[in-house]
Amino acid sequence: MQITAGAEPNEVPEALCRGIEQAWTAIRRHGDYGRWQACLAALPDRVPSSIELNADAVTIGRVDDIDIRERQHVEHALRGLHPWRKGPFDVFGIHIDSEWRSHLKWQRLKDAIVPLAGKSVLDIGCGSGYHLWRMLGAGAACVTGIDPMPLYAMQFTAIRHFIRDERVRFWPLGIDDLPPDMHRFDTVFSMGVLYHRRSPIDHLLQLQRLLHPGGELVLETLVVAGDAQSCLLPAGRYAKMRNVWFIPSVAMLETWLHRAGFRCIRLVDVSPTTVEEQRRTDWMRFESLADFLDPADPGRTVEGYPAPVRAILLAQNPD
Numbered sequence: 001m002q003i004t005a006g007a008e009p010n011e012v013p014e015a016l017c018r019g020i021e022q023a024w025t026a027i028r029r030h031g032d033y034g035r036w037q038a039c040l041a042a043l044p045d046r047v048p049s050s051i052e053l054n055a056d057a058v059t060i061g062r063v064d065d066i067d068i069r070e071r072q073h074v075e076h077a078l079r080g081l082h083p084w085r086k087g088p089f090d091v092f093g094i095h096i097d098s099e100w101r102s103h104l105k106w107q108r109l110k111d112a113i114v115p116l117a118g119k120s121v122l123d124i125g126c127g128s129g130y131h132l133w134r135m136l137g138a139g140a141a142c143v144t145g146i147d148p149m150p151l152y153a154m155q156f157t158a159i160r161h162f163i164r165d166e167r168v169r170f171w172p173l174g175i176d177d178l179p180p181d182m183h184r185f186d187t188v189f190s191m192g193v194l195y196h197r198r199s200p201i202d203h204l205l206q207l208q209r210l211l212h213p214g215g216e217l218v219l220e221t222l223v224v225a226g227d228a229q230s231c232l233l234p235a236g237r238y239a240k241m242r243n244v245w246f247i248p249s250v251a252m253l254e255t256w257l258h259r260a261g262f263r264c265i266r267l268v269d270v271s272p273t274t275v276e277e278q279r280r281t282d283w284m285r286f287e288s289l290a291d292f293l294d295p296a297d298p299g300r301t302v303e304g305y306p307a308p309v310r311a312i313l314l315a316q317n318p319d
Contacts, residue, residue, distance in 0.1 A: 016179055023172040027150045036154040039080035043161050044070050048092070051163055053137025056088065056103040058130060060162045063093035081155050083284040086127035089159060099284035102130045104277050105191065105220065109312050112268040114216045116140040119186035122210060124175050125193040128155035132168050135189075142167050144185075148174040181209045191220035192310075200246050204260035211317040217262060222247045223270065223311040228255055232305065239292035239301045239308060250311050262315035273308040 027033060048061030066074065075094045078084075087098030117139030123131055126145030129152070135143045145156070147170070156170040175193075188210050190203070197203040207217050224232045226249035238244035248256065250267060257265050278289040289308070294300045299307050 011184075013179055019173065019177055020171050023148070023177070024153075027153055027172060030150050032150075036081065036151070039077040040154065040158060040161065042073050042077040043158060044073065046070070046092075046162070048162055053133050056101075057090040057095065058087070058133045058159070058163075059090040060159070061092045066092050078158060079283070081151065081158060083286055084128060084155065085152075085284060086130045087283075089128075089130070091159075091162065097281040097283050098128070098130070099278060099281060099288055101277050103134075105312075106131065106134050108269045108271065109218060109220070110134075110138065112266075112312075113218055113314060114187065116187060120144075120184065120212075121187045121189070122146070122185040123189045123191075124207075125191065126156075126170070127152050129159060129168070129170060131189065131191070132156075132170070133159070133163065136165065136168050140167070140187075142169075144169050144171060146171045146173045146175065146178070148172060148177075175203070175206055178206075178210065180206075183209060183212055185210055185215060186212055187216045187218065189218045189220075191218070194219065194221040195245060195247055196243050198245050200248070201256055201260055204256055204262070208261050208317055213317060214319045215317045217257075217315045217317065218312070219253075219257075219315065220310055220312045221253070223250050223253060223309055224306055225249065225309075226251070228252050234303070234305060237303055238305055239289075239303070240287065250313075253311065253313060257313065257315045261318060263318050264314075264316040266314045268312040268314055270309060270311045273310055 044066060046066055049065050050061060052059035071092055071094065074092060078091065078094065078096060084096050084098040086100050086102045087096050089096040116135055118141050121135050121140045121143045123145045126132055126147050129145050132143045132145045153170060153172045188207050190207055194200050194203055211217065224230060224247050228251035230249040231252050232247040234244055254265050273289060275290050280288040292301055293307055294302055301307055
């Protein structure tokens, strides 16, 4: 299976199409590309008997859709794309038990957001694309995911090999690669991204400029306890992550959203991240949350900071 940029809709600017193709070209030059391509080539050309996008696991087909030998080939190929960070997926009875049980995040937000039926949606930092398929299952007309990590592009391609739906697309780009002032999406998701940005308000301004007038931002990020003046700026790593910059209180985050021009700001959820939601599995064998917390005090990270707590806020782009 050869990887291409895919057929992009006519309304995508020509310069952006070139950027997408250049990004795919860079992936083909990656040192692991040959191994990844062998994994994708091993996937059988089978049409699943069913697709389920509204269950906890994005479910492709049934166990009896393929024979035992084919199932072994599929599992070997999918395991070759280790580590799987976001999921879960179920492919012909093969359960991809990803590090993040991403359906729990989806459950926390799905009933609070503006319904996605008929909407154009963008998911920034989409990883393997798990939430893209859940958004399609919620009725979105067109779903675009962006993520610059080559492995995630491979994982998305593997899943899309069986879910052949052109309404979902993956661009191997970061937000800085998108044209400014696109104003083309009804809903934009930024989940687990803000704390990785050196300038959080600039990130919010970028998000605002991606939305149609009246469109909705779904923002999920790390937060700390405190008032509107409270923000944690880790001196070094946070939960062993190098690239964590600003972790605000909910009140400060609301102020940032106001300053970026958003209105109708609403807090949906505040939840600690637990080892039931993020953990090491056979499909992600590296360190995970349990390794990032102080073994003597799981309420703190190994660096002594408050353990991860995440908030979901909704905000509207002015009409």
